[in-house]
Amino acid sequence: MTEPRDPRRVPRPARRGGQPQNRTGRPPAARRPAQRPGAPRPAARRPGPARPGSGPQALRLGSPRPRLRLVSLGLTLIMLVFVVRLFQVQAVDAGAFAARANENRYVPVKLAAERGDLTDRNGVALATSVDAYDITADPSLLAPAKTKIPDAPQRAAALLAPILHVDKAALTEKLDRPGSRYELLARQQAPQVWKRIKDLRKTLDARAAAAPKSAPRPDVLVGIFADKHSKRVYPNKDLASGVLGFVNSLGKGGGGLEARLDKQLAGKDGKLVYAQSGGRRVPTAATQEHPAVPGADMELTLDRDIQWAAQQAITEQVAKSGADRGYVVVQDTRTGEILALANAPAFDPNDIAGAAPEALGNAALSDAFEPGSTSKLMSMAAVLEEGVATPSTRVTVPNRLHRGDRLFADDVDHETWHLTLNGVLAKSSNIGTILAAGQLGRTQPEANRVLYSYLRKFGIGRPTGLDFPGETDGILAQPQAWNTSQQYTIPFGQGLSLNAVQAASVYSTIANGGERIAPTLVRGSTGPDGRFAPAPKPARTRVVSQKTARTLATMLESVVDDEEGTGAKAKIDGYRVGGKTGTSNRVDPKTGRYHGYTASFAGFAPADKPRITVYCAVQNPTKGSYFGGQVCGPIYQQVMAFALKTLQVPPTGAKPPRLPVTFRPGQ
Amino acid sequence: MRGQGRPRGAPKRLSALFPATPAAPGTAARTPFVLLIVVLLGSGLITLLLLNSALNQGSFELSRLEKKTDELTDEQQALQQEVDGYSAPGALERRARRLGMVPGGAPAFLLPDGTVRGKPGVAGADGAPLSSSAEPSAAALLRATTAGGPAAPRVPATPPVVPPSVAPPVPAGSGTLGPQSTPAAGAAPGHPAPAPAASPVSAPARVPASTARSSGSAPAPAPTTPGR
Numbered sequence: 001m002t003e004p005r006d007p008r009r010v011p012r013p014a015r016r017g018g019q020p021q022n023r024t025g026r027p028p029a030a031r032r033p034a035q036r037p038g039a040p041r042p043a044a045r046r047p048g049p050a051r052p053g054s055g056p057q058a059l060r061l062g063s064p065r066p067r068l069r070l071v072s073l074g075l076t077l078i079m080l081v082f083v084v085r086l087f088q089v090q091a092v093d094a095g096a097f098a099a100r101a102n103e104n105r106y107v108p109v110k111l112a113a114e115r116g117d118l119t120d121r122n123g124v125a126l127a128t129s130v131d132a133y134d135i136t137a138d139p140s141l142l143a144p145a146k147t148k149i150p151d152a153p154q155r156a157a158a159l160l161a162p163i164l165h166v167d168k169a170a171l172t173e174k175l176d177r178p179g180s181r182y183e184l185l186a187r188q189q190a191p192q193v194w195k196r197i198k199d200l201r202k203t204l205d206a207r208a209a210a211a212p213k214s215a216p217r218p219d220v221l222v223g224i225f226a227d228k229h230s231k232r233v234y235p236n237k238d239l240a241s242g243v244l245g246f247v248n249s250l251g252k253g254g255g256g257l258e259a260r261l262d263k264q265l266a267g268k269d270g271k272l273v274y275a276q277s278g279g280r281r282v283p284t285a286a287t288q289e290h291p292a293v294p295g296a297d298m299e300l301t302l303d304r305d306i307q308w309a310a311q312q313a314i315t316e317q318v319a320k321s322g323a324d325r326g327y328v329v330v331q332d333t334r335t336g337e338i339l340a341l342a343n344a345p346a347f348d349p350n351d352i353a354g355a356a357p358e359a360l361g362n363a364a365l366s367d368a369f370e371p372g373s374t375s376k377l378m379s380m381a382a383v384l385e386e387g388v389a390t391p392s393t394r395v396t397v398p399n400r401l402h403r404g405d406r407l408f409a410d411d412v413d414h415e416t417w418h419l420t421l422n423g424v425l426a427k428s429s430n431i432g433t434i435l436a437a438g439q440l441g442r443t444q445p446e447a448n449r450v451l452y453s454y455l456r457k458f459g460i461g462r463p464t465g466l467d468f469p470g471e472t473d474g475i476l477a478q479p480q481a482w483n484t485s486q487q488y489t490i491p492f493g494q495g496l497s498l499n500a501v502q503a504a505s506v507y508s509t510i511a512n513g514g515e516r517i518a519p520t521l522v523r524g525s526t527g528p529d530g531r532f533a534p535a536p537k538p539a540r541t542r543v544v545s546q547k548t549a550r551t552l553a554t555m556l557e558s559v560v561d562d563e564e565g566t567g568a569k570a571k572i573d574g575y576r577v578g579g580k581t582g583t584s585n586r587v588d589p590k591t592g593r594y595h596g597y598t599a600s601f602a603g604f605a606p607a608d609k610p611r612i613t614v615y616c617a618v619q620n621p622t623k624g625s626y627f628g629g630q631v632c633g634p635i636y637q638q639v640m641a642f643a644l645k646t647l648q649v650p651p652t653g654a655k656p657p658r659l660p661v662t663f664r665p666g667q
Numbered sequence: 668m669r670g671q672g673r674p675r676g677a678p679k680r681l682s683a684l685f686p687a688t689p690a691a692p693g694t695a696a697r698t699p700f701v702l703l704i705v706v707l708l709g710s711g712l713i714t715l716l717l718l719n720s721a722l723n724q725g726s727f728e729l730s731r732l733e734k735k736t737d738e739l740t741d742e743q744q745a746l747q748q749e750v751d752g753y754s755a756p757g758a759l760e761r762r763a764r765r766l767g768m769v770p771g772g773a774p775a776f777l778l779p780d781g782t783v784r785g786k787p788g789v790a791g792a793d794g795a796p797l798s799s800s801a802e803p804s805a806a807a808l809l810r811a812t813t814a815g816g817p818a819a820p821r822v823p824a825t826p827p828v829v830p831p832s833v834a835p836p837v838p839a840g841s842g843t844l845g846p847q848s849t850p851a852a853g854a855a856p857g858h859p860a861p862a863p864a865a866s867p868v869s870a871p872a873r874v875p876a877s878t879a880r881s882s883g884s885a886p887a888p889a890p891t892t893p894g895r
Binding site: 195309637645651652 | 740741744745747748751752754755756757760771772773774775776778782784785786787788796797798
């Protein structure tokens with residue numbers, strides 16, 4: 001390429017092969033005849049910057065216009081790309097991008113609704129919610145490298161251990177993990193505990209600030225934090241724990257009424273949405289706030305004092321008898337409201353983790369057991385209501401009675417008894433009851449059907465109406481399915497099963513003049529607006545006539561009042577008390593066979609103007625007596641006397657009629 | 668400026684702004700107007716500032732009060748829990764027994780016409796009997812055999828100089844806790860003088876009571892078929 005540019009070269013005329021040099025179409029004058037013969041074909045000529053021909057003239061520059069055009073074209077293209085992108089961002093995909101931006105900009109915060117209280121019938125709180133703090137730590141802030149204190153975790157643990165009531169060594173172990181960013185030190189502490197830690201930190205901070213700058217010693221409590229949340233508190237500990245239930249760690253009802261009424265108690269969580277930037281709230285940006293709706297306060301029918309008396313009595317008796325468990329039900333006969341529902345053993349709902357698993361739940365509603373002689377009241381009600389006998393009807397009770405495939409006996413070996421129907425109930429004769437119930441129909445199947453209809457009307461084998469979690473309906477087979485021995489045992493309370501509330505309801509029905517009122521546990525609720533809304537009225541069904549009920553009440557009085565009655569231990573001076581003892585064979589839930597006994601007592605007072613029903617049952621008493629009158633009679637007496645006093649029920653002052661128990665044959 | 672055309676040239680403009688002599692009547696009242704505007708603007712700014720700081724003051728006040736509310740709520744809850752702890756029936760009963768109180772029996776009711784209903788009994792060391800039947804009061808029995816607590820805390824309440832053994836053994840209330848046998852023990856909680864006698868009485872009384880229960884009220888032989 002250099003050669004043709006050499007101006008000093010002698011032009012050579014001769015050319016080989018007539019090369020087409022004039023390709024570029026330049027004028028011949030400008031053409032350089034400089035091709036050497038030995039040179040290869042010259043490359044295409046270009047307008048070189050320095051042309052020999054124009055040497056002395058001004059440098060010819062390229063025109064700027066094309067370049068400008070090129071640059072502006074490039075810029076335009078770039079701008080176009082930008083514009084297109086802008087259009088896409090702002091117009092085409094605007095919604096999606098805005099949504100993605102909002103996702104990061106707006107932070108929703110849950111505003112927890114306050115859970116409603118459970119109170120007794122007088123407004124005393126049985127379950128309430130308080131503020132609590134989980135004390136947490138960030139151990140990495142206590143690492144010796146950061147604090148320049150070699151034993152910072154130990155010091156912090158020494159300070160915290162007495163406040164949190166946690167073992168110092170355990171705290172040290174948790175705090176001495178420099179790699180960890182989160183440790184839970186103590187759960188559900190009172191606000192006062194967190195306040196003490198804060199105060200301590202403040203004094204330590206002041207001391208740290210006063211220290212010389214050369215050796216900065218930061219506060220050793222620097223990495224201690226607290227999470228605020230709500231805690232459920234049961235001020236009366238295990239009182240009525242079976243009824244109240246408990247709240248699980250998520251703050252939802254886990255059992256009992258806490259679970260049953262969870263919807264009303266929980267309220268509605270609120271929401272606060274605010275704009276944030278770099279983790280801080282933007283003060284001027286609009287915030288959206290939906291305040292939380294607190295849960296309603298539920299007022300129960302329980303009376304705290306009666307509940308305590310019942311629970312105290314049954315707990316003592318269960319321990320004394322070495323029994324598996326026991327229940328006491330106290331019911332207002334006029335309204336069907338349950339005044340007390342006590343279980344033994346109970347549990348402390350403040351400490352669910354430490355509770356015995358078999359004590360959880362409400363055994364008075366979830367246990368089905370054979371009622372025994374307390375069930376004879378229903379047979380008597382059927383007999384009287386059907387008009388096949390009166391209280392003075394004479395029943396001759398032999399020592400043994402052969403029925404079906406069995407030989408039935410009474411609990412005491414006796415000569416032939418000459419009892420009235422009243423005496424059959426007072427002395428709790430099985431044979432007498434079988435004989436009386438046999439009169440209900442012309443044939444045994446017919447008698448079975450009649451008895452069954454009465455049992456059903458009394459609420460046996462159907463839900464109590466409380467709709468309590470884990471409640472049992474009991475077991476009552478259809479009359480055509482009763483087997484040979486069942487049709488003779490059901491009249492005296494074996495071969496069917498019920499729960500304690502159903503049993504209490506039977507006696508309340510008689511006490512209320514033969515009209516059954518479904519038992520209730522909730523009186524009403526007080527909403528966030530402070531207005532009290534009473535619970536719906538319970539269902540009322542007539543079971544027996546008023547006359548029959550009154551007769552039965554006087555018969556029940558003989559059980560307690562008569563020297564020959566089985567319930568003498570239930571007497572309360574000054575009051576007319578009606579009741580019935582029960583001692584039944586108990587089905588062992590483990591083996592499904594009869595093993596041990598169920599001792600029970602049911603009754604109401606005052607007998608002539610009933611106000612309160614008390615039912616007591618003790619499962620499998622192993623120490624001392626196992627008779628209902630001995631085990632549960634005193635509990636009935638104690639609880640009934642307490643309830644009468646608490647509700648200020650005066651004695652009626654009327655003389656008991658004293659129906660005859662026995663008769664002399666031949667008179 | 669005023670529709671009369673712009674003065675040309677710097678000196679003219681200056682002179683137009685600051686007239687040396689009271690010029691035409693149209694331009695005379697300019698200064699108060701400017702002052703008015705300045706005052707208006709200034710006061711507006713200051714008002715805005717005050718308003719802003721007042722708002723901030725309000726928010727400071729709000730957060731201070733909210734904090735205080737939280738603190739007071741916490742305190743109220745703590746106090747409420749303390750009160751609940753004292754007023755729980757179990758705690759009440761324990762303290763009542765420590766004071767030497769016993770559960771009362773069935774109360775008597777005085778009606779408007781003067782009649783008295785109910786049969787109140789005299790309270791023994793373990794509470795008033797609920798029924799004066801042949802057997803010892805079941806309720807008193809239950810408390811006597813299970814609750815060892817009631818008698819024990821009462822001892823320190825008496826003057827320690829009087830040793831319990833000095834007190835004469837009173838066999839009165841051994842078998843039954845009936846009304847006629849209990850006045851000495853019944854008066855015990857109220858008066859300090861007979862108190863030392865009360866505590867030894869309750870101790871021996873409990874032993875025969877429990878033995879009487881196991882021997883005297885022996886249940887019938889075990890039944891073959893349940894009943895009762």
